[in-house]
Amino acid sequence: MTVMETTPAPTQAGVDACRAAPEAHPRPNGQDRYTISEVSAITGLTAHTLRWYERIGLMPDIDRSHTGQRRYGNHDLDWLAFVNKLRLTGMPVADMVRYAELVRLGDHTFDERRELLESTRRDVLHRMAELQDTLAVLDHKITFYAGAGSAQQPQSA
Template sequence: MTVSLTNGLAWSALQGFSVEPMTVTQVAKSKPGSVPDCSGEARRPLPDGRDRYTISEVAAFTGLSAHTLRWYERIGLMPHVDRSHTGQRRFTSRDLDWLAFVGKLRLTGMPVADMVRYAELVRLGEHTFSDRQELLESTRRDVLRRIDELRDTLAVLDHKIDTYAGARRASERA
């Protein structure tokens, strides 16, 4: 069974299993790690439950600048953002969910071009699940390689710390 997130992403295609869809507000209220989610623990105050947000409200919520949000829209990383009758951007909760996921992709080190490609695949619909899965699996392999490198680096740091701690103890005994 495939369950879609509020922004049209097929969650089972992202994670390899089915879960109930969650909004940013629901994710923020859940315990970190208790439910698989794409947006992680909320670190900023949540919007007040409305479903229309200005660019400055979204910038404050996400930590992204208004310039970055406009750039995301211009390069195709954001879906079309509705506008008010005065031309002001009006973001939705769906947009916030998408931006939370894009934030996770950024943390993986995924190149912007690949993120844009992924966004294009999402817009093309469900028949692109296998392409999306392939792109995410490739990114996952890259993340696992980086984790291994960081573990090796951590082992070197731990060794150096132990060396200095031992040397300090020896000098204190002398």
């Protein structure tokens, strides 16, 4: 399995969840070839970022037309959607590139891929807990100011 291959449509538990995620941008029916500018418009990534992803190995093996123009397919858009989710987790680019390498190496790397994703998941859960604590402080202050506004008393921060 390569980075660009997609998993079968989900029919049971355990199928790659990123494949089942709803698409943020509808794709033209029947279209499976996109220019870099079309991919940029669909994904919100700049052409510079797409070229950089290719250069560092995060998006290898992009098909080219006879004139050398990049031609992305739906499988590339699926991969970019997954990479975007990894970016949102705060996963370092080096880890994303390592994950892509593991995917290219094949199914025997499932354990290492899982470990990488589990580590990222732990980091996300930790950040979520920090944000929950921060939200509680904000809620407390908002409640305080809502009550203090009616009393018109000077208060500390």
